[in-house]
Amino acid sequence: MLLDLSEEHKEHLAFLPRVNSSVVAEFGRIAVEFLRRGANPKIYEGAARKLNVSSETVQHGVEGLIYLLTESSKLMISELDFQDSVFVLGFSEELNKLLLQFYLDNRKEIRTILSELAPDLPSYHSLEWRLDVQLASRSLRQQIKPSVTIKLHLNQNGDRNTKVLQTDPATLMHLVQQLEQALEEMKTNHCRRVVRSIK
Amino acid sequence: MELSESVQKGFQRLADPGSFDSNAFTLLLRAAFQSLLDAQADEAVLDHPDLKHIDPVVLKHCHTAAATYILEAGKQRADKSTLSTYLEDCKFDRERIELFCTEYQNNKDSLEILLGSIGRSLPHITDVSWRLEYQIKTSQLHKMYRPAYLVTLNVENTDSQSHPEISFSCNMEQLQDLVGKLKDASKSLERATQF
Numbered sequence: 135m136l137l138d139l140s141e142e143h144k145e146h147l148a149f150l151p152r153v154n155s156s157v158v159a160e161f162g163r164i165a166v167e168f169l170r171r172g173a174n175p176k177i178y179e180g181a182a183r184k185l186n187v188s189s190e191t192v193q194h195g196v197e198g199l200i201y202l203l204t205e206s207s208k209l210m211i212s213e214l215d216f217q218d219s220v221f222v223l224g225f226s227e228e229l230n231k232l233l234l235q236f237y238l239d240n241r242k243e244i245r246t247i248l249s250e251l252a253p254d255l256p257s258y259h260s261l262e263w264r265l266d267v268q269l270a271s272r273s274l275r276q277q278i279k280p281s282v283t284i285k286l287h288l289n290q291n292g293d294r295n296t297k298v299l300q301t302d303p304a305t306l307m308h309l310v311q312q313l314e315q316a317l318e319e320m321k322t323n324h325c326r327r328v329v330r331s332i333k
Numbered sequence: 334m335e336l337s338e339s340v341q342k343g344f345q346r347l348a349d350p351g352s353f354d355s356n357a358f359t360l361l362l363r364a365a366f367q368s369l370l371d372a373q374a375d376e377a378v379l380d381h382p383d384l385k386h387i388d389p390v391v392l393k394h395c396h397t398a399a400a401t402y403i404l405e406a407g408k409q410r411a412d413k414s415t416l417s418t419y420l421e422d423c424k425f426d427r428e429r430i431e432l433f434c435t436e437y438q439n440n441k442d443s444l445e446i447l448l449g450s451i452g453r454s455l456p457h458i459t460d461v462s463w464r465l466e467y468q469i470k471t472s473q474l475h476k477m478y479r480p481a482y483l484v485t486l487n488v489e490n491t492d493s494q495s496h497p498e499i500s501f502s503c504n505m506e507q508l509q510d511l512v513g514k515l516k517d518a519s520k521s522l523e524r525a526t527q528f
Contacts, residue, residue, distance in 0.1 A: 210476040251473040255483065258503035261511055263518040265525060274448040276410045280526060282518050283455065288501050297499055299488060300455040303526070306519050309461050313484070313512045316463040320480055320505065328467060332478065 135211055137202070137219035144223060146198030149191055151225050155232055157185065162236045165200045169247050206237050207244040256288040256295055266300075282306050334405050334419070341423075343398025348425040352391065356383050358429060361392070362436055365399035370443045406437065407444040453491060460487040482508050 139147075150158050164177055175189075178196070182189035206216055216237055220230050261284060268279040281300050288295045301309070319325060336344075346352050353361065364378040379392055406416060413434050420430045464483040470476065485500045503511065 208474055245474060248473045249471075249477075251471075256501040258484075258501050258507045258511060261514045263514060265518065265521055271449070271452045273451040274408055274410075274445065277449060279449070280522060282522065284458070284518075286499070286501075298455055299458050299486070299499075301458040303519075303522050305458060305460070306515060306522065309458070310512060310515050310519055312461050313463065313508065313515070316465060316482060316484075317505070317508055317512060319465050325465070325467075325480075329478075329480075332467065332469060 135209060136215055137205055137209075137211065139202075139219065139222065143198055143201060146194035147202065147223055149187075149195035150199070151229060153185060155228060158229065158232055159236075161196050161199055162203075162232075162240075165196055165203060166240050166243070168196070168200060169204070169244060202233070203237060203240065203244055204248065207241045208248055210241075210245070213238070254291055256290040259287040259289045259294065261286055334409055334411070334415075336402065336405060339394075340398045340401045343394045344402055345423045346391065347395050347399060348420075348423050348429065350426075352387070353395070355428070357387065359432060360384055361396060362399060362433060365396055365403060366436060366440045368396070369400055369403060370440060370447060403437070403444070404448070407441070407448050410445075413438075450491075456488045456490050456497070458486050459489050461485065462487070480505055484508070484511075 150161070160181075164181075168174070175193075178189040178193045182192045185192065202220075206219075211219070213234065216234055217230060220233055225233075263285070264283045266281050266283055268277050268281065270277055281302055284299045284301065286297045286299060288297065347358060347361065360381050360383055361379075364381075367378050368374050379396060384392060402419075405411075409415075416434055416437060417430055420433060425433070462485045466481050466483065468477045468479050468481050482503050482505075483500060484503060485498050488497050488499055490497070
């Protein structure tokens with residue numbers, strides 16, 4: 135599958151051949167850093183001064199690079215397809231090689247970052263548990279009531295969410311049994327067939 | 334066991350054959366247990382023809398006293414000898430003491446369940462449901478090809494009677510971690526309860 139680059143996009147990327155490869159590599163590094171941490175406009179200004187161009191040009195160049203990398207990573211395009219897609223930009227072979235290497239080196243991490251953008255349900259982080267025995271309450275003395283207190287740590291949108299819950303021994307066994315069945319499901323023939331056929 | 338004077342007086346009145354004959358005593362005693370343990374019970378428990386001849390104020394007072402005593406006894410896990418001693422002190426005759434103890438014994442388990450269920454506790458997990466899906470793509474990421482689980486815990490809140498749900502997603506490793514930890518807890522529980 136080839137990337138479809140818009141005219142505007144191609145224009146932005148046209149800045150790259152005008153600088154030497156170490157600058158392109160630096161832009162690439164900035165691009166990935168922006169994906170990790172978010173954009174920092176001050177960097178554009180510093181680079182613009184050094185290269186003697188407008189900061190807008192630098193910004194477009196970096197953003198063009200970001201878009202190129204994220205689209206390629208999202209679609210998981212092959213090496214060949216990436217090379218062919220970039221070919222239309224008319225860059226030098228050296229620059230093409232550099233871009234390809236950059237794509238391959240950072241693809242995995244970029245995909246991880248992109249996966250965090252999906253519609254988000256709280257996701258499991260970890261679980262702590264504690265055994266308790268209730269001995270008495272205001273309304274009933276002399277009890278022996280075992281229970282399990284659970285601290286469930288969930289992640290959502292980068293925030294940690296903690297729930298403190300309790301359950302009784304019978305329900306605990308039931309939970310284990312049900313969730314073990316859930317794990318077993320992936321090993322069934324049905325699921326294996328589905329996984330094999332969707333590729 | 335600490336009972337107010339009003340309760341003690343009401344209870345002592347039940348011992349008096351002049352106020353309550355055998356039949357009335359039995360009926361009132363059963364009514365007291367019923368009021369406490371039967372969720373559908375209301376004031377009509379005292380609407381029995383054989384109780385009509387008793388002054389309603391007295392009836393209500395003694396019914397309340399009996400119910401209060403039953404709750405106290407239940408709370409303190411009173412045994413037969415404790416009950417007998419108190420009833421003797423209130424001047425109940427042998428027959429009424431036996432009757433009370435029998436009724437109490439019959440209802441003891443339900444009473445203890447009721448008392449045990451009163452009180453605050455953490456949200457209680459009652460059930461779990463799960464969904465296994467195979468993720469193919471999202472708007473941000475194509476060609477994903479990985480299994481994912483959605484787990485929902487059904488939770489009950491004792492005081493608010495609400496049933497919130499806690500849902501979260503996890504991958505295979507995370508679910509294995511979760512199940513592993515719950516299994517540890519379960520095994521520890523088994524070991525601890527084998528004293």
